[in-house]
Structure formats: C-alpha cells, structure tokens
Amino acid sequence: MSERQKARIATVWLDGCSGCHMSFLDLDEKLLDVLAQADLVYSPLVDYKEFPENVDVTLVEGAVSSLEDLEKIKLIRARTKILVSLGDCAVMANVPSMRNPFGARAVLERAYLENVTLHPQIPQQVIPPLLKRVRPVHQVVKVDVFVPGCPPSAATIGYVVNELLAGRIPDITDKTRFGA
Amino acid sequence: MKAPLQVTVLQIDGREISAHADQTILQVALENNIWIPTLCHLEGLSDIGACRLCLVEIQGIAKLQPACATRVREGMQVVTRSARLDKYRQSIIELLFAERNHICSVCVVNGHCDLQYLARKLGIEHVHFPYMYPNLPVDASHERFALDQNRCILCTRCVRVCSEVEGAHTWDIKGSGIQSRVITDFDQPWGEAESCTSCGKCVNVCPTGALFQKGKSVAEMAKQRGFLPYLTMMREEETK
Ligand code: SF4
Ligand code: SF4
Ligand code: FES
Numbered sequence: 508m509s510e511r512q513k514a515r516i517a518t519v520w521l522d523g524c525s526g527c528h529m530s531f532l533d534l535d536e537k538l539l540d541v542l543a544q545a546d547l548v549y550s551p552l553v554d555y556k557e558f559p560e561n562v563d564v565t566l567v568e569g570a571v572s573s574l575e576d577l578e579k580i581k582l583i584r585a586r587t588k589i590l591v592s593l594g595d596c597a598v599m600a601n602v603p604s605m606r607n608p609f610g611a612r613a614v615l616e617r618a619y620l621e622n623v624t625l626h627p628q629i630p631q632q633v634i635p636p637l638l639k640r641v642r643p644v645h646q647v648v649k650v651d652v653f654v655p656g657c658p659p660s661a662a663t664i665g666y667v668v669n670e671l672l673a674g675r676i677p678d679i680t681d682k683t684r685f686g687a
Numbered sequence: 688m689k690a691p692l693q694v695t696v697l698q699i700d701g702r703e704i705s706a707h708a709d710q711t712i713l714q715v716a717l718e719n720n721i722w723i724p725t726l727c728h729l730e731g732l733s734d735i736g737a738c739r740l741c742l743v744e745i746q747g748i749a750k751l752q753p754a755c756a757t758r759v760r761e762g763m764q765v766v767t768r769s770a771r772l773d774k775y776r777q778s779i780i781e782l783l784f785a786e787r788n789h790i791c792s793v794c795v796v797n798g799h800c801d802l803q804y805l806a807r808k809l810g811i812e813h814v815h816f817p818y819m820y821p822n823l824p825v826d827a828s829h830e831r832f833a834l835d836q837n838r839c840i841l842c843t844r845c846v847r848v849c850s851e852v853e854g855a856h857t858w859d860i861k862g863s864g865i866q867s868r869v870i871t872d873f874d875q876p877w878g879e880a881e882s883c884t885s886c887g888k889c890v891n892v893c894p895t896g897a898l899f900q901k902g903k904s905v906a907e908m909a910k911q912r913g914f915l916p917y918l919t920m921m922r923e924e925e926t927k
Pocket of ligand 1: 791803897
C-alpha cells in the first residue's frame with residue numbers, strides 16, 4: 508500500500524454474535540496505531556451508511572444466512588481488494604449453521620409461532636428472508652485470508668491487520684484455530 | 688517367550704534407522720521422533736489402516752501406504768513429509784469436517800480434540816469442500832455417557848477398545864460409506880445395551896467429542912488415555 512495515502516479498511520457484521528468486533532475493539536490503545544495507518548471507511552463501529560468503493564482490506568464477521576447477507580457480501584467483494592474471513596462464523600459458518608440440518612422454516616416456526624401466544628405469525632417485512640442454508644463466506648464469494656477462532660484473540664486480529672497493512676499476507680496457523 | 692527378533696535396516700526421510708522386523712513403519716518412526724499424523728491408530732489397540740492419515744511414500748511402490756499397517760522391510764526407503772502427502776492429509780481432515788457437523792466453539796472437547804489438533808498442525812484454516820450438514824441424532828440414554836453422531840469420524844477406536852480390551856463388544860458399525868454409524872448392541876439405545884459395562888474406555892479413546900461424559904460442558908471434556916498402553920503391557924507380561 509502506498510506510503511502517501513492511508514489504507515482504507517472496513518469491517519462488516521453478517522450472521523455472527525459481534526464477538527469478533529468486540530475482540531477487534533480489545534486491541535484498545537493499539538487501535539490508535541492501526542488508525543494512524545488506515546482509515547476505517549465502513550463498519551458497525553462508524554456511521555457510514557453505504558459500503559464505499561476501493562476498500563483495501565475488509566474484515567468480515569459472520570456467516571451468510573439471509574438474502575441481505577448474500578447481497579451485501581457480493582457488493583463488498585466487488586469493492587474490496589483483500590477480503591478477510593474473520594472468525595469461525597465467517598470461516599466455517601459455526602453456530603449459525605446449526606440450523607442447516609433441519610432447515611430455515613423450522614427456525615422461523617420455533618421463533619415466531621411455537622413460542623408466541625399473541626398473534627403468532629412469521630414476519631414478511633423487516634426481517635430479511637433466510638437462505639435455505641447458512642454458508643461460510645468462501646462458499647459464496649472468493650476469500651483471500653482466513654482467520655478462524657471464536658472469536659480470534661485481539662492479538663491475532665492485531666497481527667493480521669498489521670501484516671496486511673504492511674503489504675504481507677499473514678500466516679495465522681500457529682496463532683489460532685477452529686474454536687479458539 | 689517370543690522368538691528372537693530379526694534386525695532390519697531402513698531409511699526414513701533419508702535417515703538410516705534399524706528396527707525389529709515385525710515393527711510397523713509408524714512404530715519405528717515414533718521411536719525415532721519422526722512425527723506422522725494418525726487418527727484411527729492408538730497405541731494399545733490393533734491397527735486397521737482406516738483413516739489413511741498416516742500414508743507415506745515408499746520408494747519403488749507407486750501407491751501410498753499406511754504407516755500404521757505396513758511392516759518395515761530391509762532397505763526400505765520411506766518418505767513421511769512431502770507436498771503430495773501434505774495435500775492428501777489436509778484433504779482427509781477437511782473431508783472429515785465437511786462430512787458431519789463440527790462446531791468446535793460449542794463442543795465438549797474444544798481444545799482437547801485430536802481432529803481439531805491435526806487441522807491446526809496440518810495448517811488447515813478453512814475447509815475447501817462443501818459441508819454436508821447431515822441431520823444426526825445424539826444418544827443420551829446411557830446413565831453416565833452420551834454419543835453425539837455429529838462429531839463421529841468413524842475411526843472405530845471405540846469398537847476396538849470395547850472388543851479388544853474390555854471384552855464387551857458393545858460397539859459396532861452399521862451401514863457403509865457415508866451412511867456408516869457407530870451403534871451399541873444391535874442398534875439399541877446405549878442405555879439399553881446390556882453388554883455395556885459402563886467402563887468408559889470408549890469415551891476416553893474417542894478422538895473427538897462424539898463420546899463424552901454427561902455433565903461436561905463446552906471444552907470441559909479432556910480424554911484420559913494413559914491406561915491403555917499400561918493395560919496392554921501388563922497383559923502381555925501375564926501371557927509371557
Ligand atoms: S469433535 Fe473436535 S473438530 Fe469436531 S467440533 Fe468438537 S472440537 Fe471441533
Ligand atoms: S464414536 Fe469416537 S471412537 Fe467411536 S468411531 Fe466415532 S469418533 Fe471414533
Ligand atoms: S492411523 Fe494409519 S490409517 Fe489411520
């Protein structure tokens with residue numbers, strides 16, 4: 508990445524628990540070092556509404572579960588140079604994928620019909636339609652870097668971000684694992 | 688008394704090594720601190736060469752051979768690490784992940800699992816194959832233990848320890864290929880399996896979270912395997 512211009516980084520939150528973002532925030536004062544080298548151009552932590560063009564690095568938390576996730580991740584892929592699957596939900600679909608063996612319909616019925624006493628009905632608006640199967644990000648779009656962990660530690664995330672900002676592809680195999 | 692053993696000289700990864708003629712490549716490698724990944728093999732149980740993780744290259748043989756089930760031969764030249772072997776081993780582990788539902792973050796053996804350990808050791812940070820997401824049952828009918836088919840990798844360690852060491856033969860495999868399942872007593876619920884002595888050996892040899900002690904929560908189930916080589920050694924002493 509060029510010396511003069513600051514790198515443009517983004518983070519997104521698909522179907523995950525926000526734990527990966529919490530872990531990212533756990534970088535604490537080291538976040539200042541990251542922000543000295545890069546602008547956070549889109550994130551649940553900042554207030555930009557639309558995912559911008561020309562993003563150098565995007566960290567993706569969460570699996571692809573809904574039609575909204577699917578559309579988002581395709582746009583993000585098209586506008587990002589290096590796409591990072593951050594955490595087990597992005598990398599292997601993790602807990603969100605536990606509905607896959609019995610299907611999306613069963614989840615909606617459980618949440619909106621079986622456990623509801625007043626006007627039970629499955630919402631047709633606001634809640635994005637669920638995909639038949641929850642999938643890891645790389646089974647939907649090309650992913651460049653994988654960082655498993657539930658969540659990956661702040662130290663791992665810091666290492667990954669700094670390596671990427673230095674123009675290197677990080678090797679995380681001795682730093683984290685599935686379920687870490 | 689056993690017959691006097693013949694000594695064989697072979698090469699592993701370019702190193703000259705002497706071994707007993709009745710040893711397997713895996714035994715000799717381990718004795719010489721050469722690591723070969725294994726899953727179905729467990730010291731103290733018979734070897735069946737099922738998981739294929741321990742495949743090695745042997746000069747002059749086109750097909751890869753399982754180190755746990757191949758005996759050493761004089762002059763044999765074995766290679767235990769190569770790009771080709773790495774690729775096969777990674778694919779085997781990835782296929783195991785894709786075939787059932789492995790959600791490490793909420794698994795009883797998270798951090799104590801042989802499959803998870805090997806994934807990390809072999810540098811796997813994602814699975815290339817599409818996941819199957821089969822709908823599989825959990826059998827919690829036994830008073831003290833439970834079986835979660837979602838985590839079973841069909842290594843048959845439970846079957847072998849129960850039959851070879853405990854002598855109960857409660858466990859077996861039904862079906863074939865991807866439909867294979869471990870079963871207890873002709874496919875009865877484990878809690879109703881009369882042959883089970885509740886010794887817990889199967890639980891401890893199981894490499895994954897498929898067999899676990901009830902009451903253990905996420906990451907709480909660590910397996911105790913020290914008993915196995917000890918037991919088999921004592922029995923060999925007795926039968927001498
Ligand atoms: S059995 Fe091992 S690999 Fe499977 S979910 Fe549990 S910890 Fe992960
Ligand atoms: S239950 Fe455990 S020991 Fe038995 S075959 Fe499955 S993974 Fe192996
Ligand atoms: S350990 Fe040799 S085939 Fe499984």
